Amino acid sequence: MLGDEGVAGVHLAFYSERWIDGRPERFCNLGAWCVLPQYRFHGLRLVKALLSQEGYHFTDLSPSGNVVPLNTRLGFSFLDTATALVPNTPWPSWPGRPLITDDPARIEATLGPSDLAIYHDHRDTPARHLLLVQGGEHCYVVFRKDRRKGLPVFASILYVSDRQLFRRLARPLGRHLLLRHGALATLAELRVVGERPPGSVMLAAPRRKMFRSAGLDADHIDYLYSELTCVSW
Structure with a gap:
């Protein structure tokens, strides 16, 4: 997202194509989401732009506390992270x-x-x-x-x-x-x-993980090709 002085916001994403039940499926894993304070009102545009991509299944495997209710409103479901x-x-x-x-x-x-x-x-x-x-x-x-x-x-x-x-x-x-x-x-x-x-x-309170898909269920979601494997914490 561009502002008056250059880049005002970014949303990192990891893309992969996986074979599931004998067919290729495309995934978009949502990573870090950063927007300058004066542009926070427009930050939701970044998320909606990612989610508007057709033919993708979406995962958010490390949502921060304030992102969880937003994801819920956008149609994400929780994975069982016991x-x-x-x-x-x-x-x-x-x-x-x-x-x-x-x-x-x-x-x-x-x-x-x-x-x-x-x-x-x-x-x-x-x-x-x-x-x-x-x-x-x-x-x-x-x-x-x-x-x-x-x-x-x-x-x-x-x-x-x-x-x-x-x-x-x-x-x-x-x-x-x-x-x-x-x-x-x-x-x-x-x-x-x-x-x-x-x-x-x-654990009494395991970390939450979420996904959104029109054709796959939770059993098809794993943690490969995501920020969990590609980013050091």
């Missing part, structure tokens, strides 16, 4: 323990075409990538280091390719996140990881 907090502890390792690695060569050699495309698209973002291997099974995990109350000691799980294996390896994964990444606790949304991890407690 979140478990899992303390990461230095559980002892044992012979034959599962492999947990961030080695790019091992990840690329193991992932199938769909997950490999996700890895290639996100490997240069602030998101972090792990491969969990046990026997002939593997689970690809995307997470981010997160801040709560100003403390950068949390690991937020953004994507899990195999929920059953993720649950079975929750304790060795927590040990890895603690010792290798300095994460004292893991934040795991149940819609991402499936069942509540063992030894966890549920």
Whole structure:
């Protein structure tokens, strides 16, 4: 948005095309929204311009408090963000323990075409990538280091390719996140990881996330290709 002296407002957005149920779907993820104070009255034009784009599904995965009621009026719905907090502890390792690695060569050699495309698209973002291997099974995990109350000691799980294996390896994964990444606790949304991890407690007030779509439901929405993977917090 232009003002008398140049740019007066911007609204960041992340665009992606995803294959869902065998067809391509276009997404617009709403990011940061900034308008100079004297132009705040016109700020809504930026949002309406984004939402007027035809053929897109819209997500807002980190709406601030005053944006939530605005999104609601604009037709957004809430995602179920019930979140478990899992303390990461230095559980002892044992012979034959599962492999947990961030080695790019091992990840690329193991992932199938769909997950490999996700890895290639996100490997240069602030998101972090792990491969969990046990026997002939593997689970690809995307997470981010997160801040709560100003403390950068949390690991937020953004994507899990195999929920059953993720649950079975929750304790060795927590040990890895603690010792290798300095994460004292893991934040795991149940819609991402499936069942509540063992030894966890549920957050009383998880962060809100919203979406607006004419053809998709909440089960089709994930956190890839968004500010959650592409922006450091």
